[in-house]
Amino acid sequence: KKGLADDVLQCLMHYSWPGNVRQLESVLERSYIMCETGSITMEHVPQEVGQYARPETPADKITSRLDELIDARLTAAEYRLYLYLTRLDPLDGTSDHLLEPKEIAEHLGINRDTFFVGVSKLRELGLYDYRARMNGLKHSAQIKPARKA
Structure with a gap:
């Protein structure tokens, strides 16, 4: 909480x-x-x-503009998905694994269909490619099984 x-x-x-x-x-x-x-x-x-x-810092200006672009094109669920995926992306060094779709959907309180529609929209907008990230992890030594909470 x-x-x-x-x-x-x-x-x-x-x-x-x-x-x-x-x-x-x-x-x-x-x-x-x-x-x-x-x-x-x-x-x-x-x-x-x-x-x-x-x-205000230069990074704030960039973040503000990105937020405007995202808000204009994404639903609240898609925006939460974008923030969650980019914040916890193991290829960017922020986490050591990428959760499976079911785990991410449960964490965000969305269903799997909403997850996959959101992932597709993020890819179309060029914001995040979940499948490419998963494939990149599967072919690298960085992938680890998800931890049980």
Whole structure:
């Protein structure tokens, strides 16, 4: 279970939310996925939402633009899938294995059909190729069986 730091809560309450509830939902989902601790802090909040709380960096500008492009073309479930896959991609050194579709779908609270539609859409948009990653792992020494929780 994760909570919001006080400054994050204040930031969320004072932001104008031009994208309304969908944007708020997207920001909370992204922040939740990016957070590895028990509390979501300002470092997990997208730049465009928390810009008054910290100085803008070049990386923030790129991330903000990427978030806009993704939000325009992906459903909330597809966006969660994108964040999850890119955050935990073993070929990028962030994890030592890539979970199977069933495990990912269960973790994200989506069904397998939604997973495969999302994977297909991510590949079409050139954002992430799950099958290529799986094939790359199967042919390398990096693949390890998924850990049981």
